[in-house]
Amino acid sequence: MVKIQPFEVEQWMDRYELTPGVINIAETCAASLSIDDLVGMSVNQNEPGPLILSVKLTYGAIRGSQTLRQKVASLFDRASPVLIPVENVIITQGAIMANFLLFYTLIGPGDHVICVYPTYQQLYAVPKSLGAEVSLWKLKEEHGYIPDLQDLKRLAKPNTKMIVINNPNNPTGSTIPASVLKELIAFAEPRGIIVFSDEVYSPLYHSLPSDQEAPPSILALGYEKTVATGSMSKAFALAGIRLGWIASRDPSIIEAVSAARDYTTISVSQLDDQVAAYALSEPVLPSLLKRNEGLARTNLALLSAFVERYRSVCSWVKPTAGTTALIQFRKNGVPVDDPEFVVDVLDKTKVLFMPGSACFGLGKDLKGFVRIGYVCHTEVLGNGLHELGRYIEKHLL
Ligand SMILES: Cc1ncc(COP(=O)(O)O)c(C=O)c1O
Structure with a gap:
């Protein structure tokens, strides 16, 4: 039997997110959209919606439709020019399957994997469960949670096969800038180490300092052994279609992953494929991204005002991207017991967010930290912060 630790954040979400009356500020997706919402965003109102109802529901194109793969490939071209051939993109059931398949295909006993930490537990737990040795590349609060190349150099070994990053990062909301990505590639390339970025x-990248540009995808830096995964769930607000992808500059990685994928997937739902292709189409995509970036900026301003107001009991490194923020709460100067704090806040106020030490700190780091998902509807965040503020005034101040 596979030995794998429970996936804490998924289990915490599963346990509490359907609590009656919950005010959910734990969710990491930009507030989810319906198909009607998507259609309403199209600048081309005379066009039909995403679903072609006459298409027979066969397995469809095994690696994903050509139309969708082309649109995903062109996403990499948007930020900084990088032409990824459509053959180098395969569609998966969410990024969670993309990540799993990648490790399952490439990693095994005898390999060494370096993974940023904190991050989504899957990224270090799965390679470990496959028999690899995993070293955690710790992101430090005092460095704004940006990985430090000197630390990477100390962790690397002759058998290091893969370096895993997550950009933007969950849970910190930090961005790895282009300069650090370039240094990372300069380190990995001569050693032939695969660089995998969960993107x-x-x-x-909604709140970068004015002198900083959005970093490119890891695929845009000219190194063949790079892989990126992505999905419709977070920045595109469509988690319900369970649609993600793997893209690489290296065709042999794509072929190997596809061969493994035949055992888990066959193909992804044609309906999901059609909705994703519609969302990424020219008439819809700009409005969709504008809506989600706007929501992220508006809500981050609310969260910032909250952290400022209660700064005697909470602190953070303000996020620059993504949908999550890591905030530490203290009582009488001592970090709270975050799992207990989360359950007590939920009990007393119905406000839900995630405990940092349990979900991202392997139980020993991130004491007192919680992860808030702030790109929900602004009203939900407003209500959640109002209730949390009342709790703080009663129990922490
Ligand atoms: C970093 C990261 N990767 C992957 C996933 C999985 O996303 P999905 O399978 O919905 O695309 C998540 C979900 O929270 C995540 O935070």
Whole structure:
């Protein structure tokens, strides 16, 4: 039997997100959209919606439709020019399957994997469960949660096969700038190490300092052994279609992943494929991204005002991208017991967010931290912060 630790954040979400009356500020997707919402965003109102109802529901195109793969490939071209051939993109059931397949295909006993930390637990737990040795590349609060190349150099070994990053990062909301990505490639390339970037929150680089540009995808840096995964769930607000992708500059990686994928997927739903292709089409995509970036900026301003107001008991590194923020709460100067705090806040106020140490700190780091998903509807965030503020005034101040 596979030995794998429970996936804490998924289990915490599953346990509490359907609590009656919950005010959910734990969700990491930009507030989800319906098909009607999407159609309403199209600048081409005379065109039909996404679903072609006459198409027979066969398995469809095994690796994903040509139309969709082309649109995903052109996403990499939007931020900085990089031409990814359509053959180098395969569609998966969400980024969670993309990530899993990538590790399942490429990683095994005898391999060493370096993974940024904190991050989505899947990114270090799955390679470990496959028998690899995993070293955690710790993101430090004092460095704004940006990975430090000197630390990477200390972690690398002769058998390091893959370096895993997550840009923008969940849970910190930090961005790895282009300069650090370039240094990372300069380190990995001569050693032949695969660089894998989970870019599921890209392109939500909504609050970068004015002198900083959105970083390119890892695929845009000229190194063949790079892989990126992404999805419709977060920046595109469509988690319900369960649609993600793997893209690489290296065709042999794509072929190997496809061969493994035959055992888990056959194909992704044609309906999901059609909705995703519609959302990424020229008449819809700009309005969709504008809506989600706007929501992220408006809501981050609300969250910032909250952190400022209660700064005697909470602190953070303000996020620059993505949908999540990591905030530490203290009582009498001592970090709260975050799992207990989360359950007590939920009990007393119905406000839900995630405990940092349990979900992202392997139980020993991130004491007192919680992760808030702030790109929900502004009204939900407003209500959640109002209730949380009342709780703080009663129990922490
Ligand atoms: C970093 C990261 N990768 C992948 C996923 C999985 O996303 P999905 O399968 O919905 O595309 C998540 C979900 O929270 C995530 O935070």
